[in-house]
Amino acid sequence: MKNCLSLIAIVLATVIGLNVNMKIDDWKTATMAVTLDNIEALASGEDSDTKCFLLGSIDCPHSSVKVMYIQ
Amino acid sequence: MPILGFFMLSMINSCSKSKNFSDIKFPETVSLIGEERAMPDVYLKYPFRVRLNDTSLYVMDIHPADYYCHEFAYPSMKYKRSFAKRGEAPDEFLDAENIRFDNQNRLWVLDANRKKIVRFDEGDTAGSQEDTPLDENLIRTLDFDLLDDSTFIVPDYTGRHRLTIVDANGKATRHLFTIPIIGGVHGDASTIPIAQAWRSFLDYDAQRGIVAVATQLGQVLEIYDTQNERVVNIVKPEGMEPRFVTKGNYSVPTGIMGYSDIHIGEEYIYAIFWGHSFDDIKQQKHTEEGGKYIHVFDLEGNPVRQYLLDRYITGFHVDEKNKVIIGLDVNSDQPIVAYAYETTDCF
Numbered sequence: 001m002k003n004c005l006s007l008i009a010i011v012l013a014t015v016i017g018l019n020v021n022m023k024i025d026d027w028k029t030a031t032m033a034v035t036l037d038n039i040e041a042l043a044s045g046e047d048s049d050t051k052c053f054l055l056g057s058i059d060c061p062h063s064s065v066k067v068m069y070i071q
Numbered sequence: 072m073p074i075l076g077f078f079m080l081s082m083i084n085s086c087s088k089s090k091n092f093s094d095i096k097f098p099e100t101v102s103l104i105g106e107e108r109a110m111p112d113v114y115l116k117y118p119f120r121v122r123l124n125d126t127s128l129y130v131m132d133i134h135p136a137d138y139y140c141h142e143f144a145y146p147s148m149k150y151k152r153s154f155a156k157r158g159e160a161p162d163e164f165l166d167a168e169n170i171r172f173d174n175q176n177r178l179w180v181l182d183a184n185r186k187k188i189v190r191f192d193e194g195d196t197a198g199s200q201e202d203t204p205l206d207e208n209l210i211r212t213l214d215f216d217l218l219d220d221s222t223f224i225v226p227d228y229t230g231r232h233r234l235t236i237v238d239a240n241g242k243a244t245r246h247l248f249t250i251p252i253i254g255g256v257h258g259d260a261s262t263i264p265i266a267q268a269w270r271s272f273l274d275y276d277a278q279r280g281i282v283a284v285a286t287q288l289g290q291v292l293e294i295y296d297t298q299n300e301r302v303v304n305i306v307k308p309e310g311m312e313p314r315f316v317t318k319g320n321y322s323v324p325t326g327i328m329g330y331s332d333i334h335i336g337e338e339y340i341y342a343i344f345w346g347h348s349f350d351d352i353k354q355q356k357h358t359e360e361g362g363k364y365i366h367v368f369d370l371e372g373n374p375v376r377q378y379l380l381d382r383y384i385t386g387f388h389v390d391e392k393n394k395v396i397i398g399l400d401v402n403s404d405q406p407i408v409a410y411a412y413e414t415t416d417c418f
Contacts, residue, residue, distance in 0.1 A: 049318045053353075055134050056360060057119060057331060057385060058287070059213060059270060061321040064166050064184045066117075066133055068360070069352050070323050 094290070094308035095366065097377040104381050105398065105408035112150035113141055117360070118399040118406050120332070120386045124172050127151065130399070130407070131170045131180075131386075139167035140180060148407065154191055155180050164189075168213050169272075173220045181215045187241070188215060188223060206243040209235065210263065216275035216282070224275050224282060224297070230262025234273070234282065234295070248295055251305045252312070264322035268315035276335040281370065285330035285342045289313030292330070292342060294372050304372030325349055331362060332386045339375060340368045341389050341396075359383040359402045382408060 052060035056068030117134040128145035132138075138153035155164045165184035172178055177200075178191045186209075190201040203223070205212055210228040218224055221239035232246035250262075250269050271284045271293075280298035285291070290311035294303035314326030328345040345362035361383030367375045384398035396410040 050321045050323055055117060057117070057133065058324070059211065059267070061267070069349055070321075071353070 094311050095306070095374050097366070097374045099376045100379055101376055101412070102379045102381075103396075103410040103412060105400075105410050107403070107405045108146065108148050108397075108407040108409055109405055110143065110148045110150075110407055113143075113153070114404075115141070115401075115406055117401050118386065119401075120170050121388045121397055121399055121407070122170055122172060122178075123388045123390060123397060124176060124178075128388075128397070128407070129170055129178065131155075131167050133167060139164050140170060140178075146409075155182075155189070169215060171215065171217055173217050175220060177220075179215075179217065181212065183211055183213050186212070203237075203239065203241045205241045206235075206237060208243060209237075210266075213270060214272050216273055218275065218277065218297075224273070226271055226273060226284070228263055228266045228270075230266035230269075233284070233293070234297075236297075247297060247300060248293075248302065251291070251293060251302075251307065261317075263320055264315065264317045267322035268313040268324060272330060272333050274333045274335045274340075279370070281335060283333050283335050283340045283342075285333040286313055287329055287331060288315070288324040289326055290329045290344070290346075292333075292340070292366075292368065292372060294340070294370070303370075306368065306372045306374075328352070328362075330366075334387065334389045335370075336389055336391045338369065340370065340372070341387070342366045342368075343384060343387060343398075344377075345383075361385045361399075361401060365396065378410070378412065380410065384408065 050061055050070055052063060052067040052070050054068035057066050058070060060067045060070065115130060115132045117132055118130050119133045120131040122129045123145060126145055128143045130141050135157055137157055139155040139157060141153045142151040143149060144151055155167055157164055164182045166182050168181040168183050170178055170180050176193045180189045182189060186205045188203045192200050212225045212227045215223050215225045218236065223237040225235050225237055226233065227235060230250060233248035233250055235243045236245040238244050250265060252265060268288055269286055270288060271286045273282055273284045275282045280296060282295050282297055284293040290308055292306040296303050313324065315322040315324050326349065328347045330342045330344055333342045343362045344364040344366050346364065347357040351357045363380045363383050365378040367377065369375055382400045383402055385401050386399045388397040394411060394413050396412060398408045398410060400406045400408050
């Protein structure tokens with residue numbers, strides 16, 4: 001009985017952990033999409049394939065605003 | 072059975088962790104705990120450079136609301152003044168890349184977008200005193216240091232050379248070295264993306280005539296003897312040089328964030344190392360900006376030790392006399408952090 005309860009507790013903890021992880025990932029993705037849109041509009045060039053995202057310390061080819069990464 | 076459950080949970084957690092990259096073997100790793108220097112009067116969005124000059128601490132913010140530079144009394148952190156106003160007026164700044172002191176305690180600020188280096192005298196609140204417009208043949212000069220009170224050493228994006236000496240009028244007078252890429256760099260338009268990918272920070276030691284250069288988008292440390300025009304060492308772990316793809320005339324970095332600040336001391340060269348891959352950054356596995364490592368090399372480029380910090384920093388001031396490193400933690404509302412190394416007497 002004790003072993004059975006331990007097993008149930010472990011399975012429950014695993015499922016809850018996975019669920020929370022997935023929700024956090026969804027939230028991060030949604031937040032990132034909004035933020036990226038804002039910065040992209042600020043720092044992308046009209047005549048180039050490159051786009052700059054988020055505030056950071058990298059020199060962006062299209063903008064005086066330094067960014068986190070370029071794609 | 073419970074052990075199996077904990078093992079599964081550990082596996083799930085480990086999947087979300089990211090990897091730090093560094094291929095240099097340091098003889099020792101020393102962990103340092105920082106002490107915040109509370110700064111209640113000024114909000115800094117993204118402090119990137121810090122200089123201690125006697126009892127004044129100067130901090131440069133690269134994403135400011137109003138002013139790029141701020142002066143505080145140190146160690147009290149009492150606010151003294153702000154300068155280098157952001158704006159488009161002739162005496163305002165579009166950008167600030169670095170701040171430096173000359174031998175007369177005058178502060179110089181590089182504005183890459185206006186292509187000039189501007190001097191402020193000590194305690195000056197009225198505005199800049201002198202502008203040095205940079206040579207039109209230089210493309211995006213993103214760092215500088217002073218050779219003496221009126222001569223500068225700078226990198227740029229032309230890719231034709233690694234460093235350029237600029238005189239008091241901003242004119243390029245001498246070019247030094249080449250980007251240490253395999254096969255060399257040819258002086259045509261295709262070299263610009265290479266120079267972008269090899270964007271670096273530098274520090275010059277006037278006493279020895281040595282300049283140390285560290286790449287932002289890869290893990291390369293270059294040490295040059297400017298007086299004898301000699302390459303002292305290129306510390307370039309295999310596969311860690313800047314990686315990039317070219318889109319049009321632009322370079323898109325695909326490797327890692329490498330170094331973000333460098334300092335030559337009496338015996339050692341110090342450099343802040345990030346080690347975050349761009350894959351991890353894009354996937355938001357690394358949300359903190361800055362590096363947790365300070366790599367320490369001797370003046371020949373041999374690894375001596377690395378400091379492992381308790382937070383991520385972007386820029387630093389190394390006070391070897393008092394054995395304190397003042398770092399900038401952009402991820403905190405109180406970004407000024409002091410790290411004592413070897414002794415704790417100064418706290």
